[in-house]
Amino acid sequence: MEIEEAYQVVGEFGHYQKRAVAVLILIQVYMAGQSMLIVLVGAAPQYHLDQDVSRFSSHQELSQHVTFTEDVDSIVTEWFLIQQQAYKVSLAGSLFFAGVLVGNIVFGPLSDRIGRKPIFLTALFLEVIFGYVTALAPTYELFAFSRLLVGLMNGGIGLVCFVLTQEYVGKSYWAMTGTLSNMTFAVGIALFGALGYYIRPWRHLATAANSPGVLFFLLCVTLPESPRWLYSQGRTEKAEEVLRYVALRNGNPVGNLTLRRVCKAGRDGEGSGVMRLVTHPVLRWRTVVLMYIWYACSLVYYGLTLGASETSGSRYVNVAMYGLVELPAYPVCMYFINKPWAGRKKSTASFLCLAGISCFCTIFFPEKTGVLLNATSLALLGKLMVSAAFNIVYVYTSELYPTVIRNAGLGVCSMSCRVGGILAPFVPSMRAIHSSMPFTVFCVSGLTAGGLSFLLPETLNAPAAETLDQLHSAPCGRVIHSKVRLYEDDQSKLNRK
The missing domain is CATH 1.20.1250.20 (MFS general substrate transporter like domains)
Structure with a gap:
């Protein structure tokens, strides 16, 4: 039978698929927090300078003559990213999205060649690690570099995670799972605004926003490889094994599930x-x-x-909106x-x-x-x-x-x-x-x-x-x-x- 016919037998959106897709969709909340992090940790409060900033030749001299008039804890107040240094806040945000751009280019073809699950888990694990580097960065330079790396992994996760929510279920549910993924990302932005309201120190906020990634990584380790990808690669027996496992967890065990054999992608110049x-x-x-x-x-x-x-x-209400x-x-x-x-x-x-x-x-x-x-x-x-x-x-x-x-x-x-x-x-x-x-x-x-x-x-x-x-x-x-x-x-x- 064809792969789509197999989903009709196994279940297009059974109990196990609902749980697996729910985990992947909730990851969007974590990803939204990482995407919006610079908006709050880079908040620039009002300040007062008692001398002309051009006279200061070092960071230490500047810190002695600036007074922040708002009770805000951010990378701006810690590293005094004001005046000529203010561009560094935008630069850190740009580096994150530059990383997302590269991640989209790199991880998409890799997951088509190597597999969805290994690429997804690797990117998620590394994003969590680099997220903690962001929270603990002793210097701006390390902070900015960590945002680049987090963006790189974020781009890969977003892409592969979205595809997995589609390929775990029957095609008739693709629109629903795809829409729920995007909707959850929007909810994640709103939740991050609320999180920032209650956790004001920027290092604590960065740690709190990154920590759910640990839980999601542990939950995703048990997820199977995409049966659609296995089938498209000619690994028909492995695809049948995954489909039987899904059917069993759905409470709908099938004894005789045989997929039509296809040639492995890449033969005769087809390649991915x-x-x-x-x-x-x-x-x-x-x-x-x-x-x-x-x-x-x-x-x-x-x-x-x-x-x-x-x-x-x-600013917290604005982020939520x-x-x-x-x-x-x-x-x-x-x-x-x-x-x-x-x-x-x-x-x-x-x-x-x-x-x-x-x-x-x-x-x-x-x-x-x-x-x-x-x-x-x-x-x-x-x-x-x-x-x-x-x-x-x-x-x-x-x-x-x-x-x-x-x-x-x-x-x-x-x-x-x-x-x-x-x-x-x-x-x-x-x-x-x-x-x-x-x-x-x-x-x-x-x-x-x-x-x-x-x-x-x-x-x-x-x-x-x-x-x-x-x-x-x-x-x-x-x-x-x-x-x-x-x-x-x-x-x-x-x-x-």
């Missing part, structure tokens, strides 16, 4: 890796379109986040992507276009007014729409790539996503050209990405491709090759005549 995304005609076009969509989602999402966060008040504002997007997109009249493609395109239109409409409304409809509310509506699109894109992308190259595809798309996140802070500075320029950029990005989404095939209720050979025959590959096949069928009929 980033190069297949370039050389394979279907994957090449698909990857180019998806990379732009991921880039646009990230640019609009983070750009709007920076714009919406320009409010006064408690960054997460909570996303939550309504997830049930909305879950509803639409499972409807035949909407599906993945139309939902992605619609939410991106609505995000672009919302940004465009902000040009015609004042930023602050007493009425409900204003630039701020429209910007938040745009963020809601792009959050929904971002969530769908994760699920949609995993369905568009075969198992043998799924992590590599997600890794390349995530790389493009990080580029959008890096560029997003520079967009608000375009106000110097014209006040409407930032929202014009967001509008154009959302509309163009939404339009390109229509070039991708629909994957709703379509069987997932396991190998590159199946990609040509899978429904999600028919859009690109339909004309070629029709021509070949006509030629075959003519030859028979």
